[in-house]
Amino acid sequence: MTDTLKNTAPELFSADSLFARLRAATGPDWPAYTGHEFVRRLGDGTLPEQCFRHYLVQDYLFLIHFARAYALAAYKSDTLEDLRAAARTVSALIDTEMGLHVQYCNRWGISEADMAATPEAAATTAYTSYVLERGMAGDVLDLYVALAPCVVGYAEIGGALKADPATRLEDNPYANWIEMYAGADYQDVARRAVAQMDSLFQRRGGPGRMTSLAETFGRATRLETGFWDMGLKRES
Amino acid sequence: MTDTLKNTAPELFSADSLFARLRAATGPDWPAYTGHEFVRRLGDGTLPEQCFRHYLVQDYLFLIHFARAYALAAYKSDTLEDLRAAARTVSALIDTEMGLHVQYCNRWGISEADMAATPEAAATTAYTSYVLERGMAGDVLDLYVALAPCVVGYAEIGGALKADPATRLEDNPYANWIEMYAGADYQDVARRAVAQMDSLFQRRGGPGRMTSLAETFGRATRLETGFWDMGLKRES
Amino acid sequence: MTDTLKNTAPELFSADSLFARLRAATGPDWPAYTGHEFVRRLGDGTLPEQCFRHYLVQDYLFLIHFARAYALAAYKSDTLEDLRAAARTVSALIDTEMGLHVQYCNRWGISEADMAATPEAAATTAYTSYVLERGMAGDVLDLYVALAPCVVGYAEIGGALKADPATRLEDNPYANWIEMYAGADYQDVARRAVAQMDSLFQRRGGPGRMTSLAETFGRATRLETGFWDMGLKRES
Amino acid sequence: MTDTLKNTAPELFSADSLFARLRAATGPDWPAYTGHEFVRRLGDGTLPEQCFRHYLVQDYLFLIHFARAYALAAYKSDTLEDLRAAARTVSALIDTEMGLHVQYCNRWGISEADMAATPEAAATTAYTSYVLERGMAGDVLDLYVALAPCVVGYAEIGGALKADPATRLEDNPYANWIEMYAGADYQDVARRAVAQMDSLFQRRGGPGRMTSLAETFGRATRLETGFWDMGLKRES
Numbered sequence: 001m002t003d004t005l006k007n008t009a010p011e012l013f014s015a016d017s018l019f020a021r022l023r024a025a026t027g028p029d030w031p032a033y034t035g036h037e038f039v040r041r042l043g044d045g046t047l048p049e050q051c052f053r054h055y056l057v058q059d060y061l062f063l064i065h066f067a068r069a070y071a072l073a074a075y076k077s078d079t080l081e082d083l084r085a086a087a088r089t090v091s092a093l094i095d096t097e098m099g100l101h102v103q104y105c106n107r108w109g110i111s112e113a114d115m116a117a118t119p120e121a122a123a124t125t126a127y128t129s130y131v132l133e134r135g136m137a138g139d140v141l142d143l144y145v146a147l148a149p150c151v152v153g154y155a156e157i158g159g160a161l162k163a164d165p166a167t168r169l170e171d172n173p174y175a176n177w178i179e180m181y182a183g184a185d186y187q188d189v190a191r192r193a194v195a196q197m198d199s200l201f202q203r204r205g206g207p208g209r210m211t212s213l214a215e216t217f218g219r220a221t222r223l224e225t226g227f228w229d230m231g232l233k234r235e236s
Numbered sequence: 237m238t239d240t241l242k243n244t245a246p247e248l249f250s251a252d253s254l255f256a257r258l259r260a261a262t263g264p265d266w267p268a269y270t271g272h273e274f275v276r277r278l279g280d281g282t283l284p285e286q287c288f289r290h291y292l293v294q295d296y297l298f299l300i301h302f303a304r305a306y307a308l309a310a311y312k313s314d315t316l317e318d319l320r321a322a323a324r325t326v327s328a329l330i331d332t333e334m335g336l337h338v339q340y341c342n343r344w345g346i347s348e349a350d351m352a353a354t355p356e357a358a359a360t361t362a363y364t365s366y367v368l369e370r371g372m373a374g375d376v377l378d379l380y381v382a383l384a385p386c387v388v389g390y391a392e393i394g395g396a397l398k399a400d401p402a403t404r405l406e407d408n409p410y411a412n413w414i415e416m417y418a419g420a421d422y423q424d425v426a427r428r429a430v431a432q433m434d435s436l437f438q439r440r441g442g443p444g445r446m447t448s449l450a451e452t453f454g455r456a457t458r459l460e461t462g463f464w465d466m467g468l469k470r471e472s
Numbered sequence: 473m474t475d476t477l478k479n480t481a482p483e484l485f486s487a488d489s490l491f492a493r494l495r496a497a498t499g500p501d502w503p504a505y506t507g508h509e510f511v512r513r514l515g516d517g518t519l520p521e522q523c524f525r526h527y528l529v530q531d532y533l534f535l536i537h538f539a540r541a542y543a544l545a546a547y548k549s550d551t552l553e554d555l556r557a558a559a560r561t562v563s564a565l566i567d568t569e570m571g572l573h574v575q576y577c578n579r580w581g582i583s584e585a586d587m588a589a590t591p592e593a594a595a596t597t598a599y600t601s602y603v604l605e606r607g608m609a610g611d612v613l614d615l616y617v618a619l620a621p622c623v624v625g626y627a628e629i630g631g632a633l634k635a636d637p638a639t640r641l642e643d644n645p646y647a648n649w650i651e652m653y654a655g656a657d658y659q660d661v662a663r664r665a666v667a668q669m670d671s672l673f674q675r676r677g678g679p680g681r682m683t684s685l686a687e688t689f690g691r692a693t694r695l696e697t698g699f700w701d702m703g704l705k706r707e708s
Numbered sequence: 709m710t711d712t713l714k715n716t717a718p719e720l721f722s723a724d725s726l727f728a729r730l731r732a733a734t735g736p737d738w739p740a741y742t743g744h745e746f747v748r749r750l751g752d753g754t755l756p757e758q759c760f761r762h763y764l765v766q767d768y769l770f771l772i773h774f775a776r777a778y779a780l781a782a783y784k785s786d787t788l789e790d791l792r793a794a795a796r797t798v799s800a801l802i803d804t805e806m807g808l809h810v811q812y813c814n815r816w817g818i819s820e821a822d823m824a825a826t827p828e829a830a831a832t833t834a835y836t837s838y839v840l841e842r843g844m845a846g847d848v849l850d851l852y853v854a855l856a857p858c859v860v861g862y863a864e865i866g867g868a869l870k871a872d873p874a875t876r877l878e879d880n881p882y883a884n885w886i887e888m889y890a891g892a893d894y895q896d897v898a899r900r901a902v903a904q905m906d907s908l909f910q911r912r913g914g915p916g917r918m919t920s921l922a923e924t925f926g927r928a929t930r931l932e933t934g935f936w937d938m939g940l941k942r943e944s
Contacts, residue, residue, distance in 0.1 A: 064316055064319065067310070067319060067323065068310065068311045068313070068319065068609075069311075071307045071308070071310035071311040071319070071322070071323060071326070072307070072308075072311040074303070074304065074307035074310075074326060075304045075305075075307040075308040075311060075368075075845065076845050076846070077304070078846075078920060080300055080352070083300065083303060083304065083307070083330065084330055086307070087303065087307060087323075087326045087327060087330050088327075088330075090307070090310060090323045090326065090327075091323060091324075091326075091327045094319065094320055094323050094324075116316070120691075122595075122598055122694070122695065122698055123594075125598060125602055125691065125695070126594055126597060126598030126601065126602075129598065129601035129602040129604075129605040129606075130597055130598075130601040132311075132601075132605045132608075132609070133601040133604045133605040133608070134601075136604075136605070136608045136844075137540075137604070137783065137784050137847075138784070138786075138847050139845075139846050139847035139850070142847070202916045203916045203917065203920065204914075204916065204917055204920070205913075205914050205916070205917075206912075206913050206914020206915070206916070206917070207914070208910045208911045208912065208913070208914070209911065209912055209913075209914070212786055212911065212912070219592075219597065222594070223594065223597070226594055304845075311609065312609050312610070314610075314684055356927075358831075358834055358930070358931065358934055359830075361834060361838055361927065361931070362830055362833060362834030362837065362838075365834065365837035365838040365840075365841040365842075366833055366834075366837040368837075368841045368844075368845070369837040369840045369841040369844070370837075372608075372840075372841070372844045373547065373548050373611075373776075373840070374548070374550075374611050375609075375610050375611035375614070378611070437680075438680045439680045439681065439684065440678075440680065440681055440684070441677075441678050441680065441681075442676075442677050442678020442679070442680070442681070443678070444673075444674045444675045444676065444677070444678070445675065445676055445677075445678070448550060448675065448676070455828075455833065458830070459830065459833070462830055536788055536791065539782070539791060539795065540782065540783045540785070540791065541783075543779045543780070543782035543783040543791070543794070543795060543798070544779070544780075544783040546775070546776065546779035546782075546798060547776045547777075547779040547780040547783060547840075549776070552772055552824070555772065555775060555776065555779070555802065556802050558779070559775065559779060559795075559798045559799060559802050560799075560802075562779070562782060562795045562798065562799075563795060563796075563798075563799045566791065566792055566795050566796075588788070604783075
């Protein structure tokens with residue numbers, strides 16, 4: 001999948017973007033996340049259904065904290081434009097994405113009440129708490145950097161799976177998951193996130209921040225890998 | 237105006253609501269705010285236009301922090317329902333209220349660019365910083381209590397002005413301001429805020445919190461009075 | 473060990489304390505934490521040294537966030553007395569506890585530089601981020617409740633191990649670890665934490681908060697269990 | 709006093725320090741604060757005692773929030789060294805400075821109980837809430853920049869008064885106030901604050917942050933001027 005990633009990456013982010021530099025700084029952690037067994041088996045359709053269902057429920061619980069993270073970004077915004085962008089993401093998550101996620105889960109026979117009643121897995125708590133805490137202790141740039149492995153990473157994963165010859169879209173129960181993240185709408189969401197990080201780095205960053213931002217990005221990436229592990233092993 | 241307030245108050249909040257108890261605990265600070273000279277002169281139309289324009293510009297700057305406060309409430313929400321309610325208020329403020337405010341100011345010959353370029357008056361910084369800081373140091377109940385003198389107070393002021401025989405709505409340049417806050421839409425906003433506070437007090441409060449909540453409510457009320465003073469004296 | 477716990481518990485906290493009620497509400501999660509294999513093998517001296525060393529290094533990294541958590545509590549304090557208590561805990565942690573921990577680790581051949589250079593394990597990040605994020609999103613009571621399974625739990629574990637006939641203190645390399653947490657100084661630290669929670673519950677709580685506080689306490693307890701797992705399995 | 713300031717300034721901070729650049733960016737706001745009538749009349753001993761007593765009581769209430777601000781800085785610290793420095797300032801404030809302040813006030817016949825029972829003036833709430841909220845919404849650099857007009861400004865004021873020929877130290881009831889802030893101990897506190905800001909700017913800043921930092925510094929400076937106004941006019 002690595003070659004495919006090289007081919008798709010330029011479309012999603014330029015090599016001199018903050019995202020590209022943080023991604024490069026993770027070393028092997030980034031491909032360990034984006035090329036995780038869970039991802040590969042989504043691609044070829046061999047992921048056990050129980051693993052995917054376990055993941056879907058935790059992803060629902062994750063989305064709630066994800067909306068909270070953008071609400072925190074809205075609070076932390078320095079400009080009305082940034083506040084608006086973050087607030088619109090909260091609305092999109094709360095009013096649209098969560099609804100789509102619930103519909104999607106319903107098709108897998110999982111009700112919203114079931115999901116709401118499921119306890120968060122340790123990997124879910126770890127990732128979401130880390131992002132929120134990092135964003136609170138730091139500033140809005142730290143927060144967006146902690147969110148980036150998820151927001152931009154899923155677009156990269158979707159695009160790479162779509163382009164990967166090993167991926168099977170016919171008779172693959174996860175085909176629509178791949179199509180969603182490979183689709184133009186989600187790719188645009190990720191591109192806007194890349195641009196927002198560059199804008200914030202211009203306004204709030206400098207060369208001296210790279211070490212700390214790379215540490216945040218790297219840890220968030222490893223916690224995302226832990227999220228795939230949790231799905232694959234159906235960990236609570 | 238006091239008698240009028242007594243007549244309208246029961247419609248807006250019941251006597252055993254948290255809001256009513258906090259309002260009662262302010263002693264003379266509440267009528268000093270709701271019956272401020274600025275308010276009375278809005279009612280009889282004698283407020284100098286320059287004072288109102290000064291207020292309008294600061295109210296625009298205030299609205300930005302107000303949206304940030306609801307974003308903070310969204311982040312701090314314990315339940316998906318609370319998160320949704322707070323996030324929808326942020327959207328309403330950002331996408332609707334600010335637009336209406338800008339339109340309204342345009343009719344007074346004030347452009348959004350002018351407002352955005354005006355420095356915050358000390359009274360604006362004081363009130364908004366206090367609310368946000370209180371909400372950050374405390375929990376979402378502290379935050380909503382700090383916001384209540386504004387959210388519910390404006391509904392009470394609008395309703396009381398509308399019902400006050402001393403109010404003149406014809407040939408009063410401020411008539412539409414009064415109509416807006418006395419109107420059913422805004423009265424509903426305030427009623428929901430009263431209900432939300434009661435719900436949060438059930439879930440997060442107890443008799444021991446009243447002293448601290450009353451102190452927050454009282455200070456926020458006095459900072460609102462400072463906001464009227466700022467308008468009346470055109471303070472920077 | 474359960475019977476022993478019953479015997480020692482009354483000394484550490486009364487049955488009607490908030491701590492006791494939250495502890496009871498965890499069901500099997502509390503004994504799973506306090507009677508964890510890692511704990512039992514500390515007691516009988518059979519814990520592999522490599523597991524203990526792995527734990528010690530992560531405990532050093534944990535202590536830094538622990539100090540940050542009390543700093544957050546100091547910021548969030550409503551009274552000068554609470555601020556002073558929290559600030560003194562920060563000082564004690566930073567100026568005394570961390571030094572003792574470093575000396576102790578030196579005796580195991582682990583230098584402070586080694587510990588500072590070790591990446592946080594996922595279980596460390598999960599627990600510390602959860603506590604800090606919960607404390608930020610909620611109030612100082614939520615924060616202290618999230619800290620309690622650690623602060624009070626270690627005193628209970630130390631006391632229970634000391635009293636347990638299965639515990640061996642001679643020729644046990646972990647004997648001084650047990651003595652420290654069973655010792656009068658640490659037992660007093662825990663008793664003050666129990667009292668502080670009761671005081672805060674009086675001032676900021678009420679019956680309606682128990683569900684949410686119990687959820688926080690339960691999750692923090694399970695994350696502490698994860699911390700023992702991490703030590704035992706030497707997880708990164 | 710301007711010339712004197714030019715003479716003393718180089719000792720306190722270098723021209724290329726972040727503090728010097730932010731100070732320069734305030735334009736007339738900085739001399740309006742450091743050369744305020746309240747300051748000048750401290751220097752020549754003509755400040756009415758009632759104004760000074762009013763200021764002293766509010767300064768006590770201010771100190772509590774000041775300690776909270778350093779606790780927040782401790783929480784927000786990225787490194788153990790920064791955490792230690794902030795935590796030691798909290799301790800110094802809580803355990804030493806507040807005690808000295810109380811002793812000093814006792815000599816003016818003001819008891820700690822009196823001060824604790826006095827409501828915060830609007831100017832006190834405005835300044836302290838602004839600093840804390842700015843530090844929460846931003847990062848630890850934003851927080852230290854918001855604190856700098858106070859921490860470093862008082863050292864500059866003390867040094868300038870001491871060097872000013874218009875200052876009278878004999879038979880001046882405020883001589884010991886001047887001596888304290890002009891003294892080597894406090895000058896060192898300020899120098900460390902200047903160095904800490906430079907260090908944080910290296911690690912977390914860049915040219916793009918200057919506009920935002922200057923806005924924070926400028927607003928905090930004006931709120932400090934408001935604090936002198938409050939003292940001089942004995943405003944509540």
